[in-house]
Amino acid sequence: MRSANLRKQKTAVACLSMAALITGAVLVFVFGYIIVRGLPVINLRFLFTAPLRMGREGGIFPAITGTLVLTALSILIAAPLGIGAAVFLTEYTRETGFSRAIRVGTETLAGIPSIIFGLFGFAFFVIYLGMGWSVLAGSLTLACMMLPTIVRTAEEAIKSVPLAYREVSLALGASRWQTVTSVVLPQAASGIATGIVLATGRAIGETAAVIFTAGSSLRLPHSLMDPVRTLPVHFYILAREGISPENAYGTAAVLLIAVLLINFVAHYTVKKLFGGGGAAGE
Template identity: 55%
Template structure:
């Protein structure tokens, strides 16, 4: 005998609720574990000093600066390319074999392990282009990694913009590009920023690709051609080589704080944009 529909719905809702609780529980456990062991090591000196004695003493200021530099280069390169490519796929190209190949290539690129990106970056950027282990090499490698995420998220966001907006703009005499620039992209901007958030989150926590392209320097980089050590790489070396687990937990706490603050600020901007768009539409 088939179960009533409402019983099936209650079971499905219960399973979804349990899944949400498990996800939040795992996240809370990780956050609590990191901050429980790492907060005691946080101090102003730890945030502003240079590492000493291979990281056993001193702070993580060069790693913070290096992380900001590398991620900034990655976003500045990947965001425009990803957005323009997504606009072309969503607004200008027609469904065909080449569009299918491009989408397949983007999906494949998103599934490639980071160590493969690191190997490619080391071979092409560090050796062939002779950029060396540098901020620029690490940033360009991370840009290739986050490009598929930004591109796919932007394309899906553009598709959610109602066709009535486009038709109304074109009916008023706007060109195709004016419609995209003044109507489509502003309405799709929250989704675009969400893709950039995901890209930042992945690039901030990346280790393997950065290790093979950005190098590992304990000094603040003076230019984009200097080697640099990011927070994730500094954390990996402290823990993997057994240098100092206390400093490793403190570094992990700093890394998580940076991710939380970045996500909060961008999410705040997204909410403001959504409120503004809602008011304008009303």
């Protein structure tokens, strides 16, 4: 009996190890393939000049700028709304039909394809509100896509803060708002920041939603109402039209490196500021 259990355990460990190796191999192959194909193209001229001849020559500086502007603005819009909704659901309301409806809605939104968000943004922001293809329309659409992830992760992070922290704060005479802002949110900051990073990772790689709402202009934006092109859109156009496979791989490599750097810097910053744990580490 004991030997049979040991065999089962060894088999399970072997299967799990194989699954981990296959996953790691796939990641290394995908990353390595893109980096190897794209690195020969990447240089200072490629990074800091505008595309020429529809992307056959020149660089990707407008696409880099567009990606950074769209992502930053969408974070500025989505993060306060998502954190505020999470605070309301966890600290200011009980389990009611309304709160359950919000949770179901956010979970449903998290599973909606990006093309649907793009169609919504095109119909509502671009056409109905008259924004046209613009940085603002694209940022608002990306913010809608980021909200479900931020709300759910922030809600779980806030729930992980021990109830005793709230009770002690209230017993010392602090108001509910003071308790939330001075006790709960600082303890949950690590988890909230992780959720924002995850949402940013999704937004920075979007193509369909951005094409429908922000356009694909090769020029640098000078206002929030100007159209803009992002790195994923630039890569998609170059690859789809067969304009320049080399520049397409270079664009993909830059995007991949940018996402990895953003995640690394964000996680490093969170670890330095909050000790990597917050309430979870208590």
